[in-house]
Amino acid sequence: MVLFDDKKFAENANLNLIQGLANQIAIALININSNENIDHREQEKTRLIAFSNAIASVRKKSVIAKVLKKQLKELFGASDFVFFLLNDDKLLVPYIFDEDAKFATSPEFKKMSSSPGEVNNASLNKIIESDEIETFDITAFPDNETPPPFYTIACAPDFPFLTGTTICLGKEVIGVIALCHDKKDLLTMQVKLWKSICSQLAIAISNILANEKISVQLQEINNYKLRLEEEKVYLQEEIETSHNHMEIIGDSPEMKKTFNLVAQVAASDSTVLILGETGTGKELIARAIHNNSPRKDKLMVKVNCAALPANLIESELFGHERGSFTGATERRLGKFELANNGTLFLDEIGEMPLELQVKLLRALQEKEIERIGGNSTIKVDVRIIAATNRNLEREMEEGRFRSDLYYRLKIFPINLPALRHRKEDIPKLASFFISRFSKKSGKKINALSNNALQEMINYSWPGNVREMEHLIERSVLLTTGDSIKNIDLPSPSVQERTSYLKDEEEFAPATIDDNERTHILKTLSYCGGKISGKTGAAAVLGVPTSTLNSKIKRLGIKKEHIRVDER
Numbered sequence: 332m333v334l335f336d337d338k339k340f341a342e343n344a345n346l347n348l349i350q351g352l353a354n355q356i357a358i359a360l361i362n363i364n365s366n367e368n369i370d371h372r373e374q375e376k377t378r379l380i381a382f383s384n385a386i387a388s389v390r391k392k393s394v395i396a397k398v399l400k401k402q403l404k405e406l407f408g409a410s411d412f413v414f415f416l417l418n419d420d421k422l423l424v425p426y427i428f429d430e431d432a433k434f435a436t437s438p439e440f441k442k443m444s445s446s447p448g449e450v451n452n453a454s455l456n457k458i459i460e461s462d463e464i465e466t467f468d469i470t471a472f473p474d475n476e477t478p479p480p481f482y483t484i485a486c487a488p489d490f491p492f493l494t495g496t497t498i499c500l501g502k503e504v505i506g507v508i509a510l511c512h513d514k515k516d517l518l519t520m521q522v523k524l525w526k527s528i529c530s531q532l533a534i535a536i537s538n539i540l541a542n543e544k545i546s547v548q549l550q551e552i553n554n555y556k557l558r559l560e561e562e563k564v565y566l567q568e569e570i571e572t573s574h575n576h577m578e579i580i581g582d583s584p585e586m587k588k589t590f591n592l593v594a595q596v597a598a599s600d601s602t603v604l605i606l607g608e609t610g611t612g613k614e615l616i617a618r619a620i621h622n623n624s625p626r627k628d629k630l631m632v633k634v635n636c637a638a639l640p641a642n643l644i645e646s647e648l649f650g651h652e653r654g655s656f657t658g659a660t661e662r663r664l665g666k667f668e669l670a671n672n673g674t675l676f677l678d679e680i681g682e683m684p685l686e687l688q689v690k691l692l693r694a695l696q697e698k699e700i701e702r703i704g705g706n707s708t709i710k711v712d713v714r715i716i717a718a719t720n721r722n723l724e725r726e727m728e729e730g731r732f733r734s735d736l737y738y739r740l741k742i743f744p745i746n747l748p749a750l751r752h753r754k755e756d757i758p759k760l761a762s763f764f765i766s767r768f769s770k771k772s773g774k775k776i777n778a779l780s781n782n783a784l785q786e787m788i789n790y791s792w793p794g795n796v797r798e799m800e801h802l803i804e805r806s807v808l809l810t811t812g813d814s815i816k817n818i819d820l821p822s823p824s825v826q827e828r829t830s831y832l833k834d835e836e837e838f839a840p841a842t843i844d845d846n847e848r849t850h851i852l853k854t855l856s857y858c859g860g861k862i863s864g865k866t867g868a869a870a871v872l873g874v875p876t877s878t879l880n881s882k883i884k885r886l887g888i889k890k891e892h893i894r895v896d897e898r
């Protein structure tokens with residue numbers, strides 16, 4: 332028989348009851364705790380989703396800066412932040428921050444933004460070297476360390492803590508984010524949420540960086556496109572000119588001297604100034620210099636300084652940005668940029684307006700230009716060849732040409748002789764042009780009568796080789812047989828009127844402009860007031876119609892000044 336000890340039984344029963352209760356309390360507590368954990372996780376998840384949504388579609392630095400500031404304030408009570416990008420040289424540069432924030436406008440921060448080497452701060456370096464979240468207290472900064480420049484303005488005194496972490500894309504560190512707040516362990520309490528936010532941020536930042544890279548590349552492609560279009564237009568214009576016939580005829584001592592000078596200067600980068608009357612072959616010589624120089628595979632770009640009004644030459648030389656003046660509907664490259672690494676031929680430099688001479692001189696000295704309406708300078712490497720039929724020294728004395736520009740251009744002058752000073756070249760030039768134009772017109776002309784040649788030798792050629800070229804072209808067209816019997820030279824009365832060009836003229840002091848005006852007026856009278864066409868004044872004077880028109884405008888020649896009955 333087993334006897335129960337009532338007392339012991341009661342004790343055991345109580346103990347079991349207490350243990351049972353304790354177990355139930357423990358289970359209840361675990362349930363509460365896990366419910367709290369679930370709630371907490373749910374909250375974090377919701378906050379993370381909100382953060383992801385806020386930054387997911389952002390493609391611009393300025394926008395993400397505002398969104399981040401708002402989010403970091405809501406999530407962690409942060410007052411401000413800076414994301415420093417680790418650039419290609421492994422230097423930290425402020426990249427995303429609120430540009431309107433007080434610290435962003437401080438001189439220290441601006442200095443730091445403009446020169447990456449400036450961000451060499453012990454606390455930022457500590458963050459980048461650490462895998463952990465680093466927090467610094469401004470009130471307890473070691474004496475030998477200084478906080479990052481923005482920190483003292485952005486954080487103190489209400490937000491005395493600076494917390495920073497590296498931002499990584501996969502294993503690659505792309506930068507550091509540093510934020511100011513008021514609770515020391517704020518981020519360490521929410522490590523998971525913070526790390527998830529950093530991962531989201533890394534993706535958003537790499538998208539922005541990729542976008543920026545694409546924009547830069549698109550800009551470069553557009554620049555190339557623009558340049559190619561301009562080059563294409565320029566080359567098409569060039570193909571249409573006669574200057575592709577590169578043969579330079581002449582074996583007179585004067586021309587031999589010229590060829591020697593060309594050979595001496597071509598290989599260098601020196602500026603060349605070609606002087607000579609109209610039609611003596613200045614452009615031809617400029618091309619010969621370019622074609623024999625190391626720049627021959629690049630463009631020789633020509634600017635006719637007389638053919639454009641002052642306001643257009645500036646844009647022609649330096650280019651303009653879209654909308655920089657009325658009519659500037661597209662951005663346009665100037666001839667300086669087009670000639671980069673090549674040669675810029677400034678024809679009729681003596682006609683360049685004074686105000687532009689200053690700008691040209693600056694471009695030549697600084698080797699950089701600025702497009703009209705542009706806000707940055709563009710480096711250019713251009714060899715300059717300038718030409719004029721004016722007496723630049725006289726122009727300088729009379730205040731129409733800057734002396735500093737003159738001496739800058741006159742580094743290597745080449746004087747081209749007038750045709751009347753090298754008459755021995757006339758027969759060769761004549762047969763050269765006869766052969767060229769008979770080929771062109773499909774005729775078989777191969778001779779020139781002695782009489783016609785003698786007349787040509789006796790003629791004074793005020794329009795020089797160009798005048799001869801035009802006359803022979805006309806004669807070839809008019810000739811029916813295989814030999815040119817007559818050359819339609821201007822009548823002796825006209826030769827008489829232009830006789831002041833001859834050496835034996837009687838000298839009467841006058842300015843170049845006065846002479847030019849008189850000569851143009853006389854030629855216009857001779858041509859019955861006609862400017863263009865084969866019998867127009869431009870052809871007789873041996874200049875392009877556009878050049879003559881601009882001279883007429885500049886010299887104030889009006890219709891009523893022309894005496895048509897003089898002919």
Ligand SMILES: Nc1ncnc2c1ncn2[C@@H]1O[C@H](COP(=O)(O)OP(=O)(O)OP(=O)(O)O)[C@@H](O)[C@H]1O
Nearest residue numbers: 573578579580609610611612613614615720796797
């Ligand atoms: N020595 C030469 N041999 C062959 N052709 C020549 C020669 N000199 C000039 N020409 C021809 O004469 C024409 C005028 O030459 P170019 O335009 O070079 O003269 P320019 O001195 O620059 O004239 P402008 O002062 O009016 O600008 C061109 O068609 C050129 O091919």
